[in-house]
Amino acid sequence: KAGVTQTPRYLIKTRGQQVTLSCSPISGHRSVSWYQQTPGQGLQFLFEYFSETQRNKGNFPGRFSGRQFSNSRSEMNVSTLELGDSALYLCASSLVGSQETQYFGPGTRLLVL
């Protein structure tokens, strides 16, 4: 089975712009979660989607949003980018949720200038 894929792998944006990141889960997995990793805050949960519905949301401002499509692929969007949004964004998939093994993609490195 192919693993979790994320696109793009690297991205450079400027403050004020918006960005969309994509995640394709392992085939058959219906739960997709997003995490932000920074040197200062570590790995922080952004949100989880299951069957096209947001099931959980972390403590991030409304500029961070996401969605999931009927094929379980997920996108996350960050609007009005700030310098502090520079991070590694990781996506994880599982069959049904966080109480089972999570499989992570390679991540998208976002640099905001």
Place this chain on the structure above:
Amino acid sequence: GIQVEQSPPDLILQEGANSTLRCNFSDSVNNLQWFHQNPWGQLINLFYIPSGTKQNGRLSATTVATERYSLLYISSSQTTDSGVYFCAVSGYSTLTFGKGTMLLVSP
């Protein structure tokens, strides 16, 4: 939410040495995973171990759920073991990560 503490924060070993990494958590959990993050940022599953003991080659892990801790053992370490090791737990909600143990194995 659940608090996760990992120790030690940093560890330097010579190739061939053994090590033990610890993960303490503040509440009962339904999921506990150990990950190795490689230099490119990829989180690689090592173990799914909410309780009990598992072994995979030179790595093994033990979780004592009643005492709220988990241990990751690395035996005969190799330079390729270098990287950051994360423990992550969840109760009925989302996965919470510890701050990790950075391991450097020198030849």
